[in-house]
Amino acid sequence: MANAVYAAGTAQGATWAKEADDLLAQGKIEQLVELIEKLPAIAPAPDASRSLPQIEADYFRSNAERMRVVVHMRMLARSRL
Numbered sequence: 001m002a003n004a005v006y007a008a009g010t011a012q013g014a015t016w017a018k019e020a021d022d023l024l025a026q027g028k029i030e031q032l033v034e035l036i037e038k039l040p041a042i043a044p045a046p047d048a049s050r051s052l053p054q055i056e057a058d059y060f061r062s063n064a065e066r067m068r069v070v071v072h073m074r075m076l077a078r079s080r081l
Contacts, residue, residue, distance in 0.1 A: 027071035
């Protein structure tokens with residue numbers, strides 16, 4: 001998503017992607033959605049009615065609980081090593 005908004009290979013995109021990845025890895029889905037919603041507006045793809053950030057924010061919002069369970073399971077597995 002960072003490449004779609006900031007262009008591939010930009011420092012700003014890399015910084016945003018790292019922050020987003022960290023939030024996701026920590027199970028902080030609501031904060032990730034807020035980060036996505038703060039992205040600069042971009043036009044939807046020609047065959048879409050909504051922009052990529054709008055689609056992704058809805059996806060993470062709708063699947064937040066399931067993602068937290070996956071993060072929790074990973075943390076448990078690591079603690080058993």
